[in-house]
């Protein structure tokens with residue numbers, strides 16, 4: 001009799017943790033598990049703001065997948081998923097077609113542009129190792145370009161659209177990086193502008209109390225960040241952004257961090273989606289196709305209060321753990337275990353040595369919060385790769401090249 005087939009799409013937080021946990025539960029010849037990912041490495045999205053700003057090497061934000069999985073139990077395929085066909089239980093990859101008994105979709109998110117013209121063409125986004133390499137190089141290039149043609153002061157203006165988690169963490173790092181860039185390129189720091197534009201009336205990740213938000217914005221302003229709140233970007237053009245009030249901000253660099261939506265492959269496959277995300281049952285399965293588990297940014301999990309939990313790495317990791325167990329139970333004919341989100345808190349970095357956040361209900365800020373952020377990072381590295389990975393990525397880490 002052939003072995004049951006499990007296919008896991010995406011080796012991000014949700015997909016990778018599913019694979020790592022599942023390999024601990026199964027024997028090598030029991031189940032045929034295939035993990036598919038676009039790259040042969042896993043990247044920690046929560047770390048990407050640092051290499052994007054140039055304050056850390058991108059190597060510290062990624063880990064080779066072969067170093068994390070047990071290849072006797074998990075077959076890894078480096079490929080891009082082209083199509084999911086749930087009615088036929090198959091997945092189309094670049095060069096082959098896979099069939100499955102159970103599918104896990106952990107393909108993450110895509111940029112939400114809200115239809116703003118020009119964003120897709122002229123703004124950069126922080127969403128992969130390749131994107132952050134590009135942003136870092138582009139920012140440096142604009143400093144170099146300014147030195148060749150110093151009447152274009154706008155080359156030194158960096159606009160960041162969106163002041164949520166990603167925008168805030170990036171802007172904090174970037175402000176720390178500016179003195180080095182000015183030193184490297186002999187640029188007067190007073191000419192550099194970092195402008196963070198946000199449509200809602202407050203900056204910083206939603207859900208934080210007002211006093212922490214004020215603290216965070218003070219820290220950022222002291223670093224030289226300018227905020228434009230309650231301000232919508234109406235269009236992005238090659239030389240800058242047009243605001244809702246008609247003002248045009250000339251800028252050499254525009255980064256968009258204003259929103260994400262679930263991976264479009266789900267909608268294309270006929271799943272019912274809301275902003276690209278699929279509402280799942282208590283066991284994280286699709287309501288339409290119960291042999292499909294959906295994790296992370298692709299899924300919508302409702303809280304007991306009836307509102308969707310925000311998509312983040314924390315919930316994606318917990319979903320991965322739950323999905324691994326439920327795959328095992330499904331394969332062994334045991335009752336499934338419902339998913340219960342254990343919210344541990346949120347900590348947002350504001351750059352070097354500064355952060356703000358909530359741990360359960362306790363507010364944290366400053367150096368303590370920054371230290372806790374490092375603990376959170378270390379905890380995740382431990383979960384996927386044990387103590388050696390903490391040493392490799394946090395202690396003996398790769399130095400950023402100038």
Ligand code: FAD
Nearest residue numbers: 010012013014038045046080081107108296297312313314
């Ligand atoms: P991901 O981790 O994005 O993984 C998706 C995987 O699927 C990737 O490996 C990708 O390469 C792969 N993939 C995508 N499409 C295909 C395809 N067609 N074929 C094959 N493979 C594919 N959350 C927090 O909780 N705390 C934070 O501090 C935080 N900071 C963030 C900072 C930034 C800059 C960003 C962008 C996000 C941040 N988030 C944070 C959100 C968090 O990173 C996401 O919620 C989380 O990554 C979702 O996990 P996931 O498993 O759904 O997807």
